[in-house]
Amino acid sequence: MNSETFDKLLKMAKSNKVSFRTDMSFAQLTTVGTGGKVRVAFFPNDMRKLVRTLRALNKLRVPFVVLGRGSNVLASDKFFDGAAVVTIRLNKFTLRKNRVTAQCGASAAAIAKALADKGLSGGEFLACLPATAGGATAGNAGCFGEDVSRVFVKAKALCDGKIRTVKREACRFAKRDSVFKRKNWTVLSVTMEFEPSSPSAVRKTIAEMRQKKARTQPLNAKSAGCVLFHENASVSRLIDEAGFKGYRVGGAQVSPKHAGFVLNIDKATSSDIYLIIRRLQKALQTNFGICAKTEVRLVNFGDDDIFTESKN
Ligand SMILES: Cc1cc2nc3c(=O)[nH]c(=O)nc-3n(C[C@H](O)[C@H](O)[C@H](O)COP(=O)(O)OP(=O)(O)OC[C@H]3O[C@@H](n4cnc5c(N)ncnc54)[C@H](O)[C@@H]3O)c2cc1C
Structure with missing residues (x-):
């Protein structure tokens, strides 16, 4: 983004009273806690501000990603020369x-x-x-x-x-x-x-669900939830069968508790996690003939990107 475009964006944010920060990384905006810096992150706190921000990004052709809690996002370690639009202040x-x-x-x-x-x-x-x-x-x-x-x-x-x-x-x-x-x-x-x-009755069901989840999933570790899915197969069971539980690359590890989760256990990079995801996909294909899709949304990785250009 050239400096003229950046200035226009910040002008839009200031005139519409949209909060923004220019010192943030995806590591701070996602639950997995990895990922590079982003040029600007917007935090609109009402609908009008959100829509104005999205329209400005679109008009100025700035690549952006909309983020909620960032609990299903893996952003690359590279600098993202675009914007993150974080919705968590629109919480009513x-x-x-x-x-x-x-x-x-x-x-x-x-x-x-x-x-x-x-x-x-x-x-x-x-x-x-x-x-x-x-x-x-x-x-x-x-x-x-x-x-x-x-x-x-x-x-x-x-x-x-x-x-x-x-x-x-x-x-x-x-x-x-x-x-x-x-x-x-x-x-x-x-x-x-x-x-x-x-x-x-509702509280009882919630308590049972939460207990089951806590028993079977690594809820206290840093992750982006399950990384892969398949329409008809239990991917985590197959990853387990293929022997990948506990598999490590750098600071990332396939959860020993639930093979669907890849954890940031020790200052992992997004590359560590990405590499594991690709190895798991390959193993699922080779061992079981399963073509698993990425459930986690990839941002700023290149060919696999979902959000590298403004679409709204
Ligand atoms: C410990 C843990 C447990 C989890 N358990 C489950 C589970 O049981 N089941 C399950 O399905 N998932 C689970 N997840 C994954 C994740 O919580 C869900 O996918 C969740 O819906 C993501 O919501 P988010 O607000 O964090 O979205 P984000 O992670 O911020 O975004 C996810 C995707 O949605 C897009 N997005 C965000 N907001 C909007 C919007 N307003 N409009 C359009 N697109 C938008 C983003 O651009 C991105 O592509 C888990 C994750 C963790 C970390």
Whole structure:
């Protein structure tokens, strides 16, 4: 980005009172704690500011990535000469009757807690995701047989520059996939619907899910969640069968507890993690004929990039 473009961006941010920082790295913006510096990170705290920021980036042709909690992102160690737009300050949601409408940066766990207090069922799995509503919708996140597509009603999104309401049928949800992910549309807010139950029943289910997750997954280590997935196969079981549990490259390691997770155990670089991911993919192909897709979103890696140009 040349200095003229950069100045224009900062001018936009200042005139719209959008908070920004120019001293951040992806290591600070992602749960795995790796990744290089980013030229500028924006932290809009209302919808108008978010949309203005995205439109300015698009108009100025600045590459950018939208981030929620960064719990499913691996950014390369290289300097990213673009922008990160972080949604976590857009964290409000309303609960009316059996529907929640959440701003994209609302915490999934906070939504789950409100649902439990109101005795609404179907969103218990949200309590297990270190996610924002927008990130979870884009990746159709889920666990224990549930995912966002099952409770989703509609989203407001910035789709190729236009604000649209996207209904369920148009989302083309699939395993860890949606139209938002495929088209790089930004989810601004999402409406989800739940079933009447009782607070005690919902809390019990959440507690059981959380216990199971804590028993089987390395929740206290730095990671980006499961790195690979396949529509029909249990990738983590196959990685385990292939003997990769505990496999190390530099400071990164395939979790000895759950083979789907690659951990940053000792000052890992994104390259360490990336190398492990590619080796796992190769082993799955060679040993089982499985073509596993990356679940973690790769940023600024080159050929594999999903977000290296502005699309909104
Ligand atoms: C310990 C741990 C456990 C996990 N367990 C699970 C699990 O059980 N099930 C599961 O599915 N995942 C799990 N994950 C992965 C991760 O939490 C989910 O994928 C989550 O939905 C990502 O949400 P996020 O807000 O952090 O998104 P980010 O990681 O910030 O972003 C993920 C992707 O979504 C895009 N994105 C973010 N916000 C928006 C938006 N508003 N509009 C459009 N696109 C957007 C980003 O550009 C990026 O491509 C786990 C991760 C960790 C670290």
